[in-house]
Amino acid sequence: MNSTIQISPPEKITVIGGGPGGLYFSILTKKAFPDCQIDIYERNKADDSFGFGVVFSDETLGEFLTRDTQSYDLIRSKFAYWDDIVVARDGEKVSISGNGFCGCSRKTLLQLLQQRCHEEGVNLHFEQNIDDVSDFHDSDYIVACDGINSSIREKFKSDFQTTVELKKNKFVWLGSTKPLDAFTYFFRTTPFGTFVAHSYQYEEGMSTWIFECAPETWEKLGFETTNETDTIQKLSELFSEELDGHALISNRSHWRQFPAITNKNWHKDNIVLLGDAKATAHYSIGSGTKLAMECAIALSDSIVRHGINKEAAFAEYEKLRRNKVEMIQYAANVSLDWFENMNRYINFDFQQFAFGVMTRSKKVTFENLALRDVSFPQKVLQEFNTRINASHINIPAAFTYFQLKKLKLENRIVMAPMGQYQAEDGVPNSWHFSHYTQRALGGLGLIITEMTAVNPNGRITLGCTG
Known part of the structure; x- marks a missing residue:
């Protein structure tokens, strides 16, 4: 005789932080528990957004489609799509196809998810800076997704066993009106050192440009952390060829060092971490927003399955996501390490250099690239065999x-x-x-x-x- 296990649904959930992860978690959970009161508290205004574009893969979009068709339809109409990745170095460039990605404005993404929250009956509270959870003692769950500098995580960092490691490279997040038809890595060698711009279009007439360099290079050029005018002037001169007359645009664009954040424990009592508050992944693999939203799906699923049984819900959340998050973080850290040491590779033959860019996270191999775009590995191989005067231009490198x-x-x-x-x-x-x-x-x-x-x-x- 079959028996159905009855769960006790949560009556109240408090979400601290109105980023993509917190919004998407609230949408999915409210759909499952229409009678549950869900409140989101966001420190900024509804139409504030710091940063420019966000990136998703085809695979991630497919997950969104299955979870909330309305969100998917709203977001999809605003996406800029591309299939190619371009590696450019001082005027040389190569295009590699078969890399399905899309981008959209972070501000647009937030507004569309806010719209879906309103439609489902989630309560949104803006300009509310929450650093004390005692006011929410009657909440079944408190979801702390208040970003990299999470005040909730910091308050209980000994319980979460938080580790924050600042990486050495300097980076700044800017925008531009320069149109791009591919995700492009622009490398530029200068007398001061090497720069790279991670760039992609995210909507008509707007593209994201993340500039990165070693701290020694940054110091030699005399950059100042918060001097946006000076930053734009210097980078516009260094990348004048790449920008092709288009302006760089700032939006609280201060130079930073990337914080690699991990937490041994993802929850304390009824508080659970989500998004960058829980785990960061370096922007060079474009997984920050993806990571937050995929974890939002897993957390929502776990609470829907176990109701107010917090121990069971949190255990399932970790089971679903801990290994995946750590794998993404590992790949991101390997990628980050490559960029921190890009001076080691910058003088390689160009196709070899581009191959290093494409395979830097160790998740993509020569054979993987051949499945995406057979012409690119052939260029790499032919350049190599030409340099060593091999007997045949297409001999696999291992047999030379x-x-x-x-x-x-x-x-x-x-x-x-x-x-x-x-x-x-x-x-x-x-x-x-x-x-x-x-x-x-x-x-x-x-x-x-x-x-x-x-x-x-x-x-x-x-x-x-x-």
Whole structure:
């Protein structure tokens, strides 16, 4: 006999922070619990928005479609779509297709989600700066999604076990009227150091430009953290070719260092973290808003499934999202590290450099790129083979020769050392001969034999060589 488990729905939910994550969580949860009172408290005005555009992938859009068709339809009509990523360096550029993304104005996104909240009956309170949750003692849940500088998280940081690590590069978020038909990384080498602009169009006539450089470069140019006029003047001169006469636009555009934020615990009592308050992902992989909204979906699902059973709801929330968030953060940190060390790569041959940009997070490989745009890996390979004077322009790099000082290897495939532990009194024997010659017949370019002790006392086992 089947029995249905009855849940007790929440009567009141308080959401602190009116960003995309908090708004979307409220929409989904209110649809599931129409009688639940949901209040959103936002420190800014309804039409305030700091920043310019936000980015989503095709996959993320599909998730939005299944969750709230009305939101999807509203947002989709405002998106700028692109399929290409362009890597440009000092006038050289290459376009890589097969990268389905879209962007829209952050302000537009917030206004559309606010509209959906009103339609569903969510209460919106603007110009309300909340840093004390004691006023909400009667709430079943308090969702803290008040951003990177979350006052709620900071108040209970010992409970959440918060870690905030400021990364070294300087960046500033600007806009421009420059039209772009692809997500473009503009690299510019200067006498002061290397700059990169992460840029994309997010609506007709408007594009986002995030400029990034090393702290030494920033200091040499004499930038000032909050001097927006000076920042725009200097960057407009450095990127005059890329901007092509179009202006840069500021919007509280202060130079910052990216804060990598993690929390060992995502909840305390009935308070739960969401969005940048919980976890940040570097803008170079464009996942900040995506991360917040996908976590909003998971948190809403968990509360809908478990009602006021907070322990069960929070456990499911973490089960659904902890690993995924950490994977995204890892990829973002690897990507961030590449940009912090871009001076190491900036003088590579251009196609090799562009390949490094595309594969920097280690989530995309040579083969993945070939599935998206076969012409780009071919350009990378042909440039490489031309430089080393390979016998054929399309030979896979692993099968090209390698000059190791006076030793010329026929290919770049190397067998790592494997301990055999078959030596007799430190002397290799027929076992080793058979082992190594069999592998050599397979065509390896280099075999590294097992480690050899410098004297008998250095042997790890009686079967070690040396």
